[in-house]
Amino acid sequence: MMKIPFYHLIPFYEPLTNQWNFEARLIRWLTFVWLFVGLIALFSASYAEGLKISGNGWYHFTRQIIWITVALLFSKIIYRTPIKKILLFSPFLYYFVLALVMLTILGLGEEVNGAERWLRLGTVTIQPSEFMKPLIVLQGAYIFGTWQRQSNGSRIIWLGTFAMTLVIILAQPNLSTTALCGMMFWFIALGAGLPFWQLGSVAVGGIAMAVFSISINSYQLRRITSFRDPWSDMRGDGYQLSQSLLAIGSGQGWGAGFGMSQQKLFYLPIQYTDFIFSVFAEEFGFVGGVILIMMLMIYATISLVISIKSVHPVNRLVALGVMVILVGQALLNIGVATGALPTTGVPFPMFSYGGSSVTSSVILTALLIRVAIEIEPDSDSDDDLVYRPINN
Numbered sequence: 219m220m221k222i223p224f225y226h227l228i229p230f231y232e233p234l235t236n237q238w239n240f241e242a243r244l245i246r247w248l249t250f251v252w253l254f255v256g257l258i259a260l261f262s263a264s265y266a267e268g269l270k271i272s273g274n275g276w277y278h279f280t281r282q283i284i285w286i287t288v289a290l291l292f293s294k295i296i297y298r299t300p301i302k303k304i305l306l307f308s309p310f311l312y313y314f315v316l317a318l319v320m321l322t323i324l325g326l327g328e329e330v331n332g333a334e335r336w337l338r339l340g341t342v343t344i345q346p347s348e349f350m351k352p353l354i355v356l357q358g359a360y361i362f363g364t365w366q367r368q369s370n371g372s373r374i375i376w377l378g379t380f381a382m383t384l385v386i387i388l389a390q391p392n393l394s395t396t397a398l399c400g401m402m403f404w405f406i407a408l409g410a411g412l413p414f415w416q417l418g419s420v421a422v423g424g425i426a427m428a429v430f431s432i433s434i435n436s437y438q439l440r441r442i443t444s445f446r447d448p449w450s451d452m453r454g455d456g457y458q459l460s461q462s463l464l465a466i467g468s469g470q471g472w473g474a475g476f477g478m479s480q481q482k483l484f485y486l487p488i489q490y491t492d493f494i495f496s497v498f499a500e501e502f503g504f505v506g507g508v509i510l511i512m513m514l515m516i517y518a519t520i521s522l523v524i525s526i527k528s529v530h531p532v533n534r535l536v537a538l539g540v541m542v543i544l545v546g547q548a549l550l551n552i553g554v555a556t557g558a559l560p561t562t563g564v565p566f567p568m569f570s571y572g573g574s575s576v577t578s579s580v581i582l583t584a585l586l587i588r589v590a591i592e593i594e595p596d597s598d599s600d601d602d603l604v605y606r607p608i609n610n
Contacts, residue, residue: 229290242590264490285573293584318346348574359535362410473503
């Protein structure tokens with residue numbers, strides 16, 4: 219019986235990092251910094267809520283740690299697996315997770331806040347649409363990165379699959395995740411060099427889909443209209459944003475101090491998920507918010523460097539997709555919290571509480587690290603395996 223070395227079970231330890239290039243090591247440590255700061259923010263934002271629902275202020279924090287540990291252990295497999303081999307399995311995983319997403323709109327989903335986005339598996343509740351994100355990055359990068367070598371039939375099948383994915387997520391309803399995934403597809407296609415008329419047509423179609431969703435879901439329309447002047451309806455549709463702005467404004471320059479947020483004490487709704495940045499800004503102030511945004515920009519810059527340095531077109535697009543989904547989602551969350559964007563349920567990657575969300579985010583970072591590792595290709599690498607279209 220084969221024994222697994224003990225160090226493989228240590229989530230933060232990776233014995234092969236001394237063989238990695240600088241970019242891979244740097245993005246790994248930046249990921250740890252992001253996770254660490256996120257855990258600090260989550261502990262403060264969720265402590266009061268944890269006491270309320272369970273009598274344990276560490277309730278959300280400890281569960282987040284468990285999910286992060288599982289995700290980091292799974293990441294060790296990704297570190298050691300070439301992207302070309304991961305791509306051999308990604309289509310099957312894509313359709314499997316897509317089937318799980320479909321179950322949520324067929325009456326098997328668990329309703330939370332008016333949306334059926336979750337599935338209960340025993341004692342664990344997962345959000346399948348979150349697990350679609352790394353698979354969308356992989357399949358989008360593969361299909362668009364090998365576009366010229368794909369058969370017309372394969373193109374039609376996968377474009378149809380991508381469109382169906384967005385429609386199913388939108389039907390949950392989940393406009394924010396649909397928009398985020400749609401933008402990721404668009405940027406990957408842009409990075410692959412697809413004609414602008416095709417990109418323009420897709421953009422128009424995406425906007426039309428969003429308008430249709432808003433027209434049939436009154437709560438989405440109210441969110442869009444209320445964000446323009448939340449103070450006019452502070453006890454109604456503008457409540458979330460007005461409380462968020464009060465939290466951010468209370469932080470002033472240097473913040474109230476760690477753990478000293480007042481808005482998190484049941485004034486600010488869902489303070490440990492969608493509005494966790496508001497609590498962070500109240501406790502660490504304008505300076506803390508700027509430093510956090512600078513960290514995101516550094517992460518985006520290193521991701522782009524990895525994308526540019528990558529040898530294979532598919533790898534370049536994987537790095538681009540990961541950057542768009544992680545940094546883009548974080549900026550969207552900040553935009554919602556500050557009132558720059560309409561209020562919508564966009565979690566802050568590796569900050570907001572949620573097992574599915576944090577697991578998906580850590581897997582995305584693992585894919586980025588794997589791409590960075592492959593910046594310098596092995597002499598025995600099989601380029602044709604990367605570019606060979608998968609028969610459908």
